[in-house]
Amino acid sequence: MSRKIEEFNRYRQEMNDRLLSAGNNKIIKRIFNLDTNTYMDGALDSRTKEMLGLVASMVLRCDDCIKYHLIQCHQQGVSSDEMMEIFGVANLVGGTIVIPHTRRALEFWEELQLA
Amino acid sequence: MSRKIEEFNRYRQEMNDRLLSAGNNKIIKRIFNLDTNTYMDGALDSRTKEMLGLVASMVLRCDDCIKYHLIQCHQQGVSSDEMMEIFGVANLVGGTIVIPHTRRALEFWEELQLA
Amino acid sequence: MSRKIEEFNRYRQEMNDRLLSAGNNKIIKRIFNLDTNTYMDGALDSRTKEMLGLVASMVLRCDDCIKYHLIQCHQQGVSSDEMMEIFGVANLVGGTIVIPHTRRALEFWEELQLA
Amino acid sequence: MSRKIEEFNRYRQEMNDRLLSAGNNKIIKRIFNLDTNTYMDGALDSRTKEMLGLVASMVLRCDDCIKYHLIQCHQQGVSSDEMMEIFGVANLVGGTIVIPHTRRALEFWEELQLA
Amino acid sequence: MSRKIEEFNRYRQEMNDRLLSAGNNKIIKRIFNLDTNTYMDGALDSRTKEMLGLVASMVLRCDDCIKYHLIQCHQQGVSSDEMMEIFGVANLVGGTIVIPHTRRALEFWEELQLA
Amino acid sequence: MSRKIEEFNRYRQEMNDRLLSAGNNKIIKRIFNLDTNTYMDGALDSRTKEMLGLVASMVLRCDDCIKYHLIQCHQQGVSSDEMMEIFGVANLVGGTIVIPHTRRALEFWEELQLA
Numbered sequence A, B, C, D, E, F: 001m002s003r004k005i006e007e008f009n010r011y012r013q014e015m016n017d018r019l020l021s022a023g024n025n026k027i028i029k030r031i032f033n034l035d036t037n038t039y040m041d042g043a044l045d046s047r048t049k050e051m052l053g054l055v056a057s058m059v060l061r062c063d064d065c066i067k068y069h070l071i072q073c074h075q076q077g078v079s080s081d082e083m084m085e086i087f088g089v090a091n092l093v094g095g096t097i098v099i100p101h102t103r104r105a106l107e108f109w110e111e112l113q114l115a
Helices: A003-021 A026-038 A046-059 A063-075 A080-094 A096-114 B003-021 B026-038 B046-059 B063-075 B080-094 B096-114 C003-021 C026-038 C046-059 C063-075 C080-094 C096-114 D003-021 D026-038 D046-059 D063-075 D080-094 D096-114 E003-021 E026-038 E046-059 E063-075 E080-094 E096-114 F003-021 F026-038 F046-059 F063-075 F080-094 F096-114
Strands: none
Touching: A003 A026, A003 A063, A003 A096, A003 E096, A026 B080, A026 C026, A026 E080, A026 E096, A046 A063, A046 A080, A046 A096, A046 B046, A046 B080, A063 A096, A063 E096, A080 A096, A080 B026, A080 B046, A080 D096, A080 F026, A096 D080, A096 F003, A096 F026, A096 F063, B003 B026, B003 B063, B003 B096, B003 D096, B026 D080, B026 D096, B026 F026, B046 B063, B046 B080, B046 B096, B063 B096, B063 D096, B080 B096, B080 C026, B080 E096, B096 C003, B096 C026, B096 C063, B096 E080, C003 C026, C003 C063, C003 C096, C026 E080, C046 C063, C046 C080, C046 C096, C046 E046, C046 E080, C063 C096, C080 C096, C080 D026, C080 E026, C080 E046, C080 F096, C096 D003, C096 D026, C096 D063, C096 F080, D003 D026, D003 D063, D003 D096, D026 E026, D026 F080, D046 D063, D046 D080, D046 D096, D046 F046, D046 F080, D063 D096, D080 D096, D080 F026, D080 F046, E003 E026, E003 E063, E003 E096, E003 F096, E026 F080, E026 F096, E046 E063, E046 E080, E046 E096, E063 E096, E063 F096, E080 E096, F003 F026, F003 F063, F003 F096, F046 F063, F046 F080, F046 F096, F063 F096, F080 F096
16 A cells, blocks of 8 residues: 555544543544444445545545545545546536645545555 | 425526626636536436535535535435435534535425425 | 524424434434534533534534524523624634624624513 | 615614624724725725635625625726626636625626616 | 644744734734734633634634644643533534544644643 | 745646546546636736635635745736735635635745745
8 A cells, every 4th residue: 555545544543543532522432423324325325425425525625534535435446537527526616726635636546546 | 396496596597697698708608618517427427416516515505506406416316315315424524514504405305396 | 582583493493303304314313413412511511612612603604503502602691791702703713704694693692682 | 776785785884883882892893993904005906905805705605795895896996897707716716606606796796887 | 842832833933923024014913913812811711712713723624723722722721621522512513524633633732731 | 946836836737737637537627727717818917816816715725726826926926015915805804714824825925036
């Protein structure tokens, strides 16, 4: 796996662990739990929901959220052709302000293909 | 059709017409044209893209954009069970700040079912 | 109670009921439940948390969320002098883009004093 | 003057007066004062600054702020051809989420031409 | 003091100095001055206002603003149990898009405890 | 040229190239093309439009977009006195949440003067 993906996963995991083992964290814990449940198969399959999570993260311009959903989309078998159209919707709705996040998203996405 | 849906469509159409017939509107015109193209069938089908457009509109909290994509999702045969899961993703990612928009979205969605 | 407050409460209650009685609404239900728990007394008292919820709603510029937290702050005995300082923080951090929401917030707050 | 413009000005003035005469409003007062100073002639003329204020209001999607700066731009002699290009920048940078605000902006702008 | 805290303070101080010594900076200067005044004891004490500033910074997702208010909250004696509840409100209102910022906030907060 | 400016230009160019040579990128390509056209001389000159693009990028708080428009403004001969007033409008409208971006903007702007 590329160093960028590894580093992303490592920091994310370490800080999630610290948040989930911190004192008085009931609300945070429940939000994390809800986060897991929201993307599970239901009336919509998990794959579609991960694409929804990705486009939401892109228009809200959160690089770490984008990376997380790129990983999930990759595991769910989203193709590069599909990904380019998600990028299209995000940049259309969210505007050119999304372009720098799209550059970083493409770089991360291409590393996932090699992983 | 309900008065709310009609009124929404009427104002949207009228002002779009005025934007598209205004002078010196080349950029706006091309954005409108791009908007149409982005949601067409491609690697992802139009139905999925409309769901992407909806969730993006919800987390960015634009009521009119939400209504527009609700109409499109309805025409594409998105079910109420699927819609509730889109609402779920939007409220999870975007937070409780999205709830008031979800109230209005549900109201509009239910009117679309009766239309 | 003023008509504005009544109308706000009525619509909010009606649409919450419809969201909570809709099919396939597990995620939405849990977010609503979490919403209630988050503002309860804990290490911080409920009064402080409602002020936190209000300032968050103001900088994110959601009028309905602002109204809801204004009602809660009023019930928790927040004074008008305290409220003006919350408005101050929100307008400083969020910028003059928050001013129109502050106008509507003051109007609603003053109606709550008469209620 | 059109009823929409009049109503906008009336409510804005009334609530500004109430904010400026409220108790404990030192921070709000100073923000209002700063607001006035920021758009005065300087290295950039007031006309350019009002266009800057307008585009900022459009991408942040605040209808009342947009209306206010439309009034100022109109008084500073900004032409409809120039306005369409400001709309272009705002919709490009901010995305199609700005379109509904652009519809309302155009409507208000056209009423200002008749005023 | 940890290197992260030191580096944050150093860059912030250096660039603030350059902003405050730049030519034609009257508006920026007054905003900085207002910033200081807004968080002073008043009807609400400074400690509460710093918590308001923090939650506003979290939902608006500005890491540097978050760090600054974490430092202030730490100096005002906010406890880790209280901090976790502020994190709770921010993540509930602002959504899971706030989680990556919460990870970095917890890391910085824990370094402040050791400082 | 300073290393920061060079590095910014290099990464931007490389990732733009990869986006523009990726498969199925029609929408992205057209957005890039539109981006170029929007800032060309028209009823408003390119210089004014770059200032509009900059203030929009500042209130939306996108560091890379800010850097790009700083480069363009520099090439169009915007003076440091004018720049400080753009910073003023952005910080007033967008609030103190814009300050950290203004620090980085000033640093980049000063490097551009030396370039």
